[in-house]
Amino acid sequence: MTSPEIIFTGAIVADLVAATVPRDLPPGETIFIDHVELAVGGNAAIAAISASRLGAAVHVAGLVGDDTLGEILLSRLQAEGIETSLVQVLEGEKTSKTMALARHGGERTLLHCSGANSRSIADRLLPAILRYDSAAVFSLSGAEIMQAVRDGEALELVRSAKSQGLTTAFDTTYPPRELDYGTFVAELAPHIDFFFTSMGEATLFSESADLLATAQFLQAAGARTVIIKDGPRGALALDGSGQAIYCTTPQVDAIDTTGAGDNFVGAFLAQYAGTGSLAAALKLAVSAGALSVQHLGGQAQYTAEQARDLSDALTIETKSV
Numbered sequence: 001m002t003s004p005e006i007i008f009t010g011a012i013v014a015d016l017v018a019a020t021v022p023r024d025l026p027p028g029e030t031i032f033i034d035h036v037e038l039a040v041g042g043n044a045a046i047a048a049i050s051a052s053r054l055g056a057a058v059h060v061a062g063l064v065g066d067d068t069l070g071e072i073l074l075s076r077l078q079a080e081g082i083e084t085s086l087v088q089v090l091e092g093e094k095t096s097k098t099m100a101l102a103r104h105g106g107e108r109t110l111l112h113c114s115g116a117n118s119r120s121i122a123d124r125l126l127p128a129i130l131r132y133d134s135a136a137v138f139s140l141s142g143a144e145i146m147q148a149v150r151d152g153e154a155l156e157l158v159r160s161a162k163s164q165g166l167t168t169a170f171d172t173t174y175p176p177r178e179l180d181y182g183t184f185v186a187e188l189a190p191h192i193d194f195f196f197t198s199m200g201e202a203t204l205f206s207e208s209a210d211l212l213a214t215a216q217f218l219q220a221a222g223a224r225t226v227i228i229k230d231g232p233r234g235a236l237a238l239d240g241s242g243q244a245i246y247c248t249t250p251q252v253d254a255i256d257t258t259g260a261g262d263n264f265v266g267a268f269l270a271q272y273a274g275t276g277s278l279a280a281a282l283k284l285a286v287s288a289g290a291l292s293v294q295h296l297g298g299q300a301q302y303t304a305e306q307a308r309d310l311s312d313a314l315t316i317e318t319k320s321v
C-alpha cells in the first residue's frame with residue numbers, strides 16, 4: 001500500500017541556534033560559546049522533515065522571503081525529498097527567523113522575528129487543497145505565530161480541507177498574549193481529526209493539568225482523536241471510541257528541546273498514514289521527540305532506523321475511559 005500524501009502547512013523559519021548560552025548575558029561583553037548553527041525551523045518545516053525521513057510522501061506549504069535564507073530553507077527541504085511547490089516566495093519580504101539560545105539542561109529562550117510568516121497563505125493554498133485526493137492529510141502547525149493565519153485563515157483552511165474529505169491535523173504552539181486562545185481552539189477543534197497539543201500550551205486553554213482530562217476537554221470541543229505531548233514524561237493519545245494509550249518517554253540526555261514536539265507530530269502522522277495504528281504512531285512519535293532533543297536545532301538528524309529501533313523498545317499502556 002502506498003502512503004497518502006501529507007501536506008505540512010504553517011510556519012517555515014530559519015533558526016540560528018546558539019549553545020550553550022549562560023543564564024546571565026552582561027551588556028557590552030563578548031561571550032564565547034561552542035556552537036552557532038543554522039537549522040531549518042518552524043513547526044511545519046520541522047514536522048515535514050521528520051515525516052519524510054520516516055518514509056512519508058510530504059509537501060510543505062507556507063511562506064518564505066525572497067532572500068538568501070529563504071533559498072537555503074527551500075534547498076534543505078528539497079534535499080530531504082520534500083515537495084516545495086506550495087511554498088510561496090514573497091517578493092520584498094524577509095524570511096522569518098528565530099534566534100534560539102540553548103541553555104544547560106535543554107531549556108531555551110527564543111527570539112522570533114516574524115517576516116513572511118505573518119502574511120496570507122490562503123489565496124494560493126485554498127485552490128490547491130481542492131486538487132488533493134481525499135486520502136491526503138492536511139496538517140497545520142505554527143498558526144498562532146502567523147498573523148494572517150491565526151486571524152481567520154486557519155479556520156478557513158481546515159474547514160475546506162475537511163469538506164474536501166481530507167484528514168486534518170492541528171498542533172498548537174505557544175500563542176501571543178493578545179490571542180483569545182480559548183476561542184481560537186474551540187473554533188478549530190470541530191474540524192480536526194488529530195488534535196495535537198503539549199501540556200504547557202494546553203494549560204492556557206484548558207483548566208486541567210491532567211493529560212486525560214485535557215484530551216477529553218478537546219474531544220468535548222469537537223476534536224476526533226487528541227494527542228497530548230508531555231515532554232520528558234511521555235504522551236497520551238485518546239481516540240474517538242474512548243481508548244486511551246499512554247507511552248512513556250525514554251530517558252535521554254536532552255541538550256536542546258527545540259522542535260521536539262514538531263518531530264513528534266511529523267513521525268506520528270507518517271506512521272499513522274502508513275499503518276493506521278494509533279499505538280504504533282504514538283510510539284514512533286515519542287521516539288522521534290526523544291531523538292530530536294539529543295542534538296542542536298529542531299531539524300531531524302536521526303535516521304528512520306534509529307527511530308524504529310527506539311520505538312520497538314517502548315511499551316504502551318492502554319485503557320478504555
Ligand SMILES: Nc1ncnc2c1ncn2[C@@H]1O[C@H](COP(=O)(O)OP(=O)(O)OP(=O)(O)O)[C@@H](O)[C@H]1O
Nearest residue numbers: 198229230231232234254259260261262286289290
Ligand atoms: N527532555 C526530554 N527527554 C526526552 N524526550 C523528550 C524531552 N522533551 C521532549 N521529549 C520528547 O518529545 C516529545 C514532544 O516534546 P514536548 O512535549 O516538549 O512537545 P512540545 O511542547 O510541542 O515541544 P516544542 O518545544 O517542540 O513545541 C515528548 O513527548 C517526548 O517524546
Ligand SMILES: [Mg+2]
Nearest residue numbers: 172173261262
Ligand atoms: Mg510544540
